[in-house]
Amino acid sequence: MAETVRRATRELIRREGRPMNRVEILAHLRHVGIEIAAADPGKRVGKIVWASNEYRHVGQGYWFKGEPVPE
Secondary structure (H helix, E strand, O other): OHHHHHHHHHHHHHHHOOOOOHHHHHHHHHHOOOOOOOOOOHHHHHHHHHHHEEEEOOOOOEEEEOOOOOO
C-alpha cells in the first residue's frame, strides 16, 4: 500500500505543481479508487508521505526533497 500511495502522491503533486497536504492527497487517492484501511486514513497517508525519502513538509503541504518550492 505504501508504494501505491507514494506513486499516486508523486503523480498528483507533479500534475498540480504545488505542495499538497494530506487531506488533498487522501481525496485524490479516494477519487482514483485507492482506499486506505486505517482508523485515521488521513493520518496514515501523512505518515507514509512524511516517512518517504522523496518528500519534505513545507508550510501546509508536501513537496519533493531537493527541489525548490514553487512560488
